[in-house]
Amino acid sequence: MFERLSPLLSKAVVRGVVIAAVTLFVASALFTPQLNPVTRGSFLASVNVGPVWGELVQWRIAMIEARNELDRWPQDIHKYAPPIANPQLRVTSPRPNVLQADIAHNPELGKLAGTQVVVELKPGTHTWTCRPGSPPIPSGYLPINCQEGSTDDFEPAKPNRTAADADPFGWLRSLIVWCGVIFAVGAVVWVVRHPLIGAGQLRPARLRRTPLARLPQIDRLLRLLRRLEPTLLAADIRMVDWRRAVLCAQATGAEHAPALARALAERVSARCQPSADWALPGQVFEWQFPPDLPVSLDRCMVFVPTAGIDEATVLRQLRAAQTGSDVLLILSPHSVDTPWPLLHAHTEDRANLHVMVDSASQTEWLIGGEALQVLLRHLAAQLRITRISPYQTRGGVTREGAFFGRAQLLARVINREPANYLVVGGRQLGKSSLLKAVQRRMQGHPHTVCHYVSLRDHRLAPRMALQFGLPADTPLEAIVDHLQAQYQGKRLVLLIDEADLFFRDESNNGYVQLSTLRALSEEGRCWFMLAGFWDLYATAVLDYQSPLRNFGEVLAIGGLEREACRDLATEPLRKLRLGFDNERLVDRLVDASGQRANLVAILCQECLEALQPGERVIEARHLTQALASQAVQDALAGWGRLSHDDAACRLDRIVVYHTAQSGQTGLVALAQLLQSHGIPGDAQALRQSLARLQLAYVLRKHEGGDYRFAIPLLQDQFEPTEVELLLHQELAVLARSDIKI
Secondary structure (H helix, E strand, C coil): HHHHHHHHHHHHHHHHHHHHHHHHHHHHHCCCHHHHCCCCHHHHHHHHHHHHHHHHHHHHHHHHHHHHHHCCCCCCCCHHHCCCCCCCCECCCCCCCEEEEECCCCHHHHHHHCEEEEECCCCCCCCCEEEECCCCCHHHHHCCCCCCCCCCCCCCCCCCCCHHHHHHHHHHHHHHHHHHHHHHHHHHHHHHCCCCCHHHCCHHHHHHCCCCHHHHHHHHHHHHHCCCHHHHHCCCCCCCHHHHHHHHHCCCCCHHHHHHHHHHHHHHCCEECCCCCCCCCCCEEEECCCCCCCCCCCEEEEEECCCCHHHHHHHHHHCCCCCCCEEEEECCCCCCCCCCCCCCHHHCCCCCEEEEECHHHHHHHHHHCCHHHHHHHHHHHCCCCHCCCCCCCCCCCCCHHHHHCCCHHHHHHCCCCCEEEEEEEECCCCCHHHHHHHHHCCCCCCCEEEEEECCCCHHHHHHHHHHHHCCCCCCCHHHHHHHHHHHHHHEEEEEEECCHHHHHHHHHCCCCHHHHHHEEEEEECCEEEEEEEEHHHHHHCCCCCCHHHHCCCCCCCCCCCCHHHHHHHHHHHHHHEEEEHHHHHHHHHHHHHHCHHHHHHHHHHHHHHCCCCCCEEEHHHHHHHCCCCCHHHHHHCCCCCCCHHHHHHHHHHHHHHHHHHHHHCCHHHHHHHHHHCCCCCCCHHHHHHHHHHHHCCCECCCCCCEEEEEECHHHHCHHHHHHHHHHHHHHHHHHCCCCCC
């Protein structure tokens, strides 16, 4: 019992001591000001100011008499010092006509002790000027005309002046000021010590991490003190966000879960809708994220437990629930006030797809400036990074946050008048990503409408017709007429991806549909951006009779800009609070990839796979493991089948093996190699092979005219003994074949 009462008794004793101390302070200041530590200095100074100024007057009179006697200022003023029984001044003359009076360091003089005043006699007159010295006498004890730089006549204080004559109410004013200070300090202490609003006043940013349930009471207290707007301003919190968070916290019953889920969804631009048929003790919602989310997460489920439910019940139901591959966000009331340690431990296990957002994080999500960063932080901390990897390693990049570089190519397309473009390049070099980036930038344009079409085969018209809701046998002209009628007054741009099979079929059938595309473009009815590899390049550049020749500007897709590669490697990780150990690792990754965009993404993805639980930094060992991974080897494969012509593919392999063996190659060296094996080489075929390999970003032509690997990792794929064997086998097969190269 006594142990329980001791804290209360301690508080009562402290409160009594404080009240007694304040009472004693005020009473002593009123009735015995000379004993109060605050008013003592002012009181003693008021009592002694008269004698001090009287002593200085005697010095002035003595100096005037000495000057009259000597007809000049005396060199030794102390010979003419006035007789003073108990002097309080030490008077010196730093120069003629000037007296410097230093008041003694006597505690009985109060605030006057240790200060200084300087008086000066105007030559040829009996007029004195006065100014404070260093340290100066407090201004309340100086004559009215004694100010810094004053030239007025000096009128000293009367010798027998009392404290009441000098400042009769000075001590009372001091008392009032000190009482006000005590009251202000008490108010500040009350605010600072308040368990709810104290921390927010000292460090306003702490409001962002306050448990959501406390916000209504904090809001009432701050409004009562008229401190709401200043506190929110200091914490950089918008009033509209604060009000929404308070309303979410105030919602009760069946309204609480929908209000909270919708408010949080709006902050990350997600669409929120209820999800039924869940055996969970609470309400479940489905969030659909926008395509520009910087991680691989299209949607997730959101679970809001019923208020007041037992934590063990929630955890038991969660373990039994089947969420499939969906991430489940749990909006938990977990906080210092209502801890849910079991659920916290459960979500820390990365083996499941459950992510807990505690009460303080919900507040930060609602009123902080970076709601998306709060979401990403929790996903990265409680899930396997590879589950939400921000790197897209397959297909064209659809999220704007994952698209880097190509600024010059985009500018050539977007910032000009509509025109036709032919995008050529090898697979996985970024053709589809470029087309989708163009589509994103043209969306919402007031005068242009843009559609993306990806071909699966050679049938262009049926594919377009089905995509736009028309019968499959609709001809191209009718499809364009339909789109023009649908978007009257707007320019029509069609982005046609994966068009190689279409061009190959057109070359075998007299370019019938290509002629139609050219006619539609020349009539100004539609503009095209066609993407493909060798068949598109051969049709547009090598075939003189092709209607695609001079159809549009050729945009060759190669390696990504170096700075864009660095951004691609580091920026997505930074958003998840991950990163590389040092900049040299980033440079090593970029160099090894040959600045090929998808290879940079694959290497970063493999680095994430190599991270152990709890690791947040990619080190050299992780990158070494990624460089040797099977995913990287698979991404480098495929260069042996760049054409549908077997002889052309064999010649490509010979060129690659020769480059791997010699470190470089060239047209003359290849011709000599073929001739040395009895193969009548065709220089034109060799040139096409080099162009094809260069277009596929396997080889790169250097300034000296020689060709080397565009990606250093390709060179590391070949063992010297294996390369020699593979090269001789290809040459032997080519020599036995009836096909002339």
